[in-house]
Amino acid sequence: MAESILIVDDAAFMRMMVKDILTKNGYEIAGEAEDGQKAVELYKEHQPDLVTMDITMPEMDGITALKEIKAHHPEAKIIMCSAMGQQAMVVDAIQAGAKDFIVKPFQADRVIEAIQKALN
Numbered sequence: 557m558a559e560s561i562l563i564v565d566d567a568a569f570m571r572m573m574v575k576d577i578l579t580k581n582g583y584e585i586a587g588e589a590e591d592g593q594k595a596v597e598l599y600k601e602h603q604p605d606l607v608t609m610d611i612t613m614p615e616m617d618g619i620t621a622l623k624e625i626k627a628h629h630p631e632a633k634i635i636m637c638s639a640m641g642q643q644a645m646v647v648d649a650i651q652a653g654a655k656d657f658i659v660k661p662f663q664a665d666r667v668i669e670a671i672q673k674a675l676n
């Protein structure tokens with residue numbers, strides 16, 4: 557059975573890019589969220605196998621959403637999507653339980669490698 561992944565990013569084109577990489581590699585899309593608050597709600601609703609979580613988003617950022625999800629679902633597997641210059645936030649996210657991080661612009665190979673590693 558295909559593993560399901562929740563895609564979280566405030567930029568529609570980034571979600572589309574990740575979705576394209578995932579579907580081409582046989583993953584199922586559990587849902588898409590454009591901010592942290594919606595990500596928390598969708599996680600609760602769909603209990604996906606993994607989440608790709610953007611860091612900078614309106615309403616609720618990715619670090620806060622990660623902590624919120626982990627507080628209720630300690631088993632949650634979350635990979636952070638970071639941009640250049642966000643090293644400090646990535647460290648914070650890893651300490652808060654993120655499995656790994658991928659850096660924008662995304663390389664399909666690296667995205668799939670991080671997901672496979674996190675799921676195993």
Ligand SMILES: [Mg+2]
Pocket residue numbers: 565566567610611612613
């Ligand atoms: Mg963003």
